[in-house]
Amino acid sequence: MVSVVYEAPASVQDAVALLSGAEITATVLAGGTDLIIQMQGLVNESRLLVDLKKIPAMMEATLDAEGLQLGPCMSCAELTSREDIKSVYPGLIEAAYLIGSTQIQGRASVGGNLCNSSPAADTVPALIVNNAQCVIVGPSGERSIQVEDFATGVGQNCLEKGELLSLIRIPLPAANTSDAYLRFIPRTEMDIAVAGAAVSITLDDDGICTAARVSIGAVAPTVLVVAKAAEVLLGTKVDVQALQAVAEAASKASSPITDRRGTDEYRRHVVGVLAKRAAAIAAERVRGIQS
Amino acid sequence: MSEAREYKYIGRRTIRPDGFDKVTGRANYGADLSLPGMIWGKILRSPYAHAVIKSIDSSKAEAHPDVMAVVTYQDYPAVSSGGFEPGDGPTDLCDLARNILADDKALYHGHAIAAIAARTEAAAEEALSLIDIDYEVLPPVMDVADAMQPGSPVLHEDLFTKGLAEQPEKASNIATRMELKKGDIEAGFAAAEVIIERDFYTPTVHQGYIEPHATTVRYDEDGQSMIWCSTQGHFDVRASTAKLLSMDLGKLKVIASEIGGGFGGKTTVYLEPVALMLSKKSGRPVKMVMTRDEVFRASGPGSATRSTVKIGAKKDGTITAMQAKLCFEAGAFKGSPMGPGCMTVFTPYDVENIYIEGYDVVVNKPKVAAYRAPGAPQAEFAAEMVINELADELNIDPIELRLQNAAKEGTQTVYGPKLKAVGLVECLEAAKNSPHYKQALAENQGRGLAAGFWFNIGGQSSVIINMNPDGTGTIVEGNPDIGGSRASMQLMAAEELGIDVSKLNPIVADTEHVPYSATTGGSRTTFATGMAVIEAAQDVVRQMKERAAAVWNVTVEQVDWSDGVAINTAGEDRLTAAEICQGADRTGGQISGRGNINARGAGPSFAVHLCDVEVDMETGKTAVVRYTAIQDAGKAIHPGYVEGQYQGGAVQGIGWALNEEYIYNEDGVMENAGFLDYRIPLASDLPMIDTIIVEVPNAFHPFGVRGVGETGIVPPLAAVATAVSDAIGVRMTNLPCSPPRVLKAIQDTA
Numbered sequence A: 001m002v003s004v005v006y007e008a009p010a011s012v013q014d015a016v017a018l019l020s021g022a023e024i025t026a027t028v029l030a031g032g033t034d035l036i037i038q039m040q041g042l043v044n045e046s047r048l049l050v051d052l053k054k055i056p057a058m059m060e061a062t063l064d065a066e067g068l069q070l071g072p073c074m075s076c077a078e079l080t081s082r083e084d085i086k087s088v089y090p091g092l093i094e095a096a097y098l099i100g101s102t103q104i105q106g107r108a109s110v111g112g113n114l115c116n117s118s119p120a121a122d123t124v125p126a127l128i129v130n131n132a133q134c135v136i137v138g139p140s141g142e143r144s145i146q147v148e149d150f151a152t153g154v155g156q157n158c159l160e161k162g163e164l165l166s167l168i169r170i171p172l173p174a175a176n177t178s179d180a181y182l183r184f185i186p187r188t189e190m191d192i193a194v195a196g197a198a199v200s201i202t203l204d205d206d207g208i209c210t211a212a213r214v215s216i217g218a219v220a221p222t223v224l225v226v227a228k229a230a231e232v233l234l235g236t237k238v239d240v241q242a243l244q245a246v247a248e249a250a251s252k253a254s255s256p257i258t259d260r261r262g263t264d265e266y267r268r269h270v271v272g273v274l275a276k277r278a279a280a281i282a283a284e285r286v287r288g289i290q291s
Numbered sequence B: 001m002s003e004a005r006e007y008k009y010i011g012r013r014t015i016r017p018d019g020f021d022k023v024t025g026r027a028n029y030g031a032d033l034s035l036p037g038m039i040w041g042k043i044l045r046s047p048y049a050h051a052v053i054k055s056i057d058s059s060k061a062e063a064h065p066d067v068m069a070v071v072t073y074q075d076y077p078a079v080s081s082g083g084f085e086p087g088d089g090p091t092d093l094c095d096l097a098r099n100i101l102a103d104d105k106a107l108y109h110g111h112a113i114a115a116i117a118a119r120t121e122a123a124a125e126e127a128l129s130l131i132d133i134d135y136e137v138l139p140p141v142m143d144v145a146d147a148m149q150p151g152s153p154v155l156h157e158d159l160f161t162k163g164l165a166e167q168p169e170k171a172s173n174i175a176t177r178m179e180l181k182k183g184d185i186e187a188g189f190a191a192a193e194v195i196i197e198r199d200f201y202t203p204t205v206h207q208g209y210i211e212p213h214a215t216t217v218r219y220d221e222d223g224q225s226m227i228w229c230s231t232q233g234h235f236d237v238r239a240s241t242a243k244l245l246s247m248d249l250g251k252l253k254v255i256a257s258e259i260g261g262g263f264g265g266k267t268t269v270y271l272e273p274v275a276l277m278l279s280k281k282s283g284r285p286v287k288m289v290m291t292r293d294e295v296f297r298a299s300g301p302g303s304a305t306r307s308t309v310k311i312g313a314k315k316d317g318t319i320t321a322m323q324a325k326l327c328f329e330a331g332a333f334k335g336s337p338m339g340p341g342c343m344t345v346f347t348p349y350d351v352e353n354i355y356i357e358g359y360d361v362v363v364n365k366p367k368v369a370a371y372r373a374p375g376a377p378q379a380e381f382a383a384e385m386v387i388n389e390l391a392d393e394l395n396i397d398p399i400e401l402r403l404q405n406a407a408k409e410g411t412q413t414v415y416g417p418k419l420k421a422v423g424l425v426e427c428l429e430a431a432k433n434s435p436h437y438k439q440a441l442a443e444n445q446g447r448g449l450a451a452g453f454w455f456n457i458g459g460q461s462s463v464i465i466n467m468n469p470d471g472t473g474t475i476v477e478g479n480p481d482i483g484g485s486r487a488s489m490q491l492m493a494a495e496e497l498g499i500d501v502s503k504l505n506p507i508v509a510d511t512e513h514v515p516y517s518a519t520t521g522g523s524r525t526t527f528a529t530g531m532a533v534i535e536a537a538q539d540v541v542r543q544m545k546e547r548a549a550a551v552w553n554v555t556v557e558q559v560d561w562s563d564g565v566a567i568n569t570a571g572e573d574r575l576t577a578a579e580i581c582q583g584a585d586r587t588g589g590q591i592s593g594r595g596n597i598n599a600r601g602a603g604p605s606f607a608v609h610l611c612d613v614e615v616d617m618e619t620g621k622t623a624v625v626r627y628t629a630i631q632d633a634g635k636a637i638h639p640g641y642v643e644g645q646y647q648g649g650a651v652q653g654i655g656w657a658l659n660e661e662y663i664y665n666e667d668g669v670m671e672n673a674g675f676l677d678y679r680i681p682l683a684s685d686l687p688m689i690d691t692i693i694v695e696v697p698n699a700f701h702p703f704g705v706r707g708v709g710e711t712g713i714v715p716p717l718a719a720v721a722t723a724v725s726d727a728i729g730v731r732m733t734n735l736p737c738s739p740p741r742v743l744k745a746i747q748d749t750a
């Protein structure tokens, strides 16, 4: 028999206390769109579910001069309806908008997407190109880590027993910067990325790229940062040759597997196409800001 | 005859009688019945695709405090091999028995081995792990081509190929070889100026009905039993289950629940005979519900095929010879739809010289079941692809090439009858004149056109119309309504009786309340059950006229019936149907009409589909951008549901063409047994499917009806694959045209 103990603490401190004091397996519950499906496979187990949605700070998002303070449990539906956030991080919002369907987005959170630590998680490449940071709270206090260092393998991350993700902190992008995220699925929705790519680009007044970040998903055990793909953009006008170089660098950096969702060969090719197209869209967005 | 008649009800888009229950969630489906004292059944399934079952030890499971019964193959009375006809075509009883619970061999991953009934669903699930099975694992045979090789592992030591000139001495995986021919194939190719020959592959696909198989049963002490289940044919559930448990038909009542899709996949039994045996052993009602995973692994998908088609023609477009070799996977037991595949493959063409050979081959996959026009989509895909290539080669428009060779009234089919009036030419003309065909294509777009044929059979149907004392009526039929047929029955009864549809309630009765009716399959219901409705209505009218004649003291011949009113031709008297029913107690008792028929003939229906796609040349992803389905309905009783059938067929065919396939690993285990990775099209993947209803009346039906449910899935495979081929400049001969496969085709030619 599976037995579940459900707790919904009102503060992060109480949540940490519940998680670290638990004698049975304790799991954080955000929207549950990954967790509840994973729990269907359980037999003969007792579980403590610690629901963080009753903690106000976990459900809020503030955008100010510092950047975005994103409560990890805020639903994607709420996040994607925030025009203020969308105008600053359009790529992040389009990633959140791709998760599942309207119904799924009513529950699914960016924090859950990150903590589930799937290499195909759609919001993670977009968080990474925006230099997002995870704030982690546990029995021994608070620590911060870059999003690209958070996941350590498929379904694995650096959270220790008793720890939870309390905040996602995203710095305000530099002037004349924008981002984009694209994923490939065989259909139009309700699918898991075969490959994904996010790009953030800064252009100077002459349209020359002065900074860039490229991150790719679903093509390695964790979401990758592709420094080489960013490098080839620097000093260019993000023209056809530069984009081709981005595609090649992204493909080269990937180490995909073959499974029911695609062959390694196909994924390697497509991730390059996505990186190139995302770079072009991000650059176009900057040009839009500039004009 | 039908053309002459002016219809009052037929052709109207009435609200479906089952609509309110369905949209409010009130409708009861297979999993919705629970009974007092009911317990739960679960099935232990083979973890291997091919293995000898050396022993089954269920003692530990039986000792579990919550377990109330364990059932294996050994619990059933011995059955002897031999055909009987439940559902959609002949079934070997021995094979059926060994499919619902394996005998000494597990023949596919997911094959049922044993069943447990326990107090709770969770306990039943848990107790499955207490059954010990000793397997000897054998190499699986997963592809029809491999299975046909002389050195292949053999699934059944007692399977000897039928249809060969000499009876073989060695067992093999080829169950049957079949041949159909007409004219002189050699001479036909000798007369040809252009010959095209190509090989094709189609994968294993699933019907993808949304409602999983589910049943609740009760075996009573006196042997009187009840089955509630989701099925396309409850009389055939009764026949199969009664045979397997050695029961009289009269002891078994089967109630068909509302059905959440079937598409042919619910024309056989999986759970019902198992649940009933669990109930018999435990003395409790038993409920069983498949998971989606079980539905994919252990119900009956559609055959994978490998085929070769060769067509020869003169430069002017006259086709002189058509040849096909069609190899169908049957799954673990013989009985693929290879036969109908052979019969339909070239039927859209009036050609003198035809040679077709078909093979029915067993492999270590679940036994296939019917899937919408079983066998035709795979076979006609190959034929239509070659026809389209021929059109390109001859530089003739694909519609013109088809018009030039189209089957029409008088065409001798390769499988037997001469066609009566059919609507292929009319469909082709409609395609040619459609705005779709005239629209120019944009960059990276391609267009495909294909024709398709399906028989649409008749068979036995029984209907009773019970008139109520206030003049309303109940139409009692025996065909589960899977595509809106209750609305069609209501319309046809209203037309015959002259009573408004709102006063006629169509219901699907259980096996005790209406005589035998063949399964809802083969697109037969509106055609055959419709005729039974017409007959029952005429019976009611005859009785009403008798009653009126008695009241007026005239002969029946002196009474006319018009628009629901009896008219005394010898005077001024009128009696409405309601008045006659109100007075029935004084004129001889209540009125009820019967139509128990075996409908002769069929309703051959042709379709032509047009498809435009746009291909992302860098990823190989295809988007269908425009689609038009054109089909001959004979007479559209309810045009809205006819259009729905065309659209549904097109959508399932688009899925088959673009993404759907069973993906197996090297151990023969399906890797995508869920709707996340078995990709049926979503609403957002599709444009509006435009429809054109062509109406060339069917000579076999009083209103001219042809079955419409199946033909629509036949053309899309070739229409879509041709459109993709047109967009990328490479001919796609293997399905599905999934993004990796399309990209590879693009890259290989670059």
Ligand SMILES: Cc1cc2nc3c(=O)[nH]c(=O)nc-3n(C[C@H](O)[C@H](O)[C@H](O)COP(=O)(O)OP(=O)(O)OC[C@H]3O[C@@H](n4cnc5c(N)ncnc54)[C@H](O)[C@@H]3O)c2cc1C
Pocket (backbone or CB within 6 Å): A027, A028, A029, A030, A031, A032, A033, A034, A035, A036, A037, A052, A072, A073, A098, A099, A100, A101, A104, A107, A108, A109, A110, A111, A112, A113, A114, A115, A116, A120, A121, A122, A123, A159, A163, A164, A165, A166, A190, A191, A192, A193
């Ligand atoms: C039908 C469907 C479609 C989907 N489509 C997509 C898709 O397109 N793209 C995609 O990326 N994903 C998809 N998903 C997966 C899922 O919806 C997302 O990963 C979602 O973002 C998870 O968020 P959640 O709030 O529901 O997480 P939950 O399920 O609540 O949690 C996920 C995991 O993270 C842990 N966790 C959550 N929050 C915290 C926290 N603050 N601190 C520590 N641990 C935490 C949980 O313990 C759990 O292990 C889909 C899921 C479904 C069911």
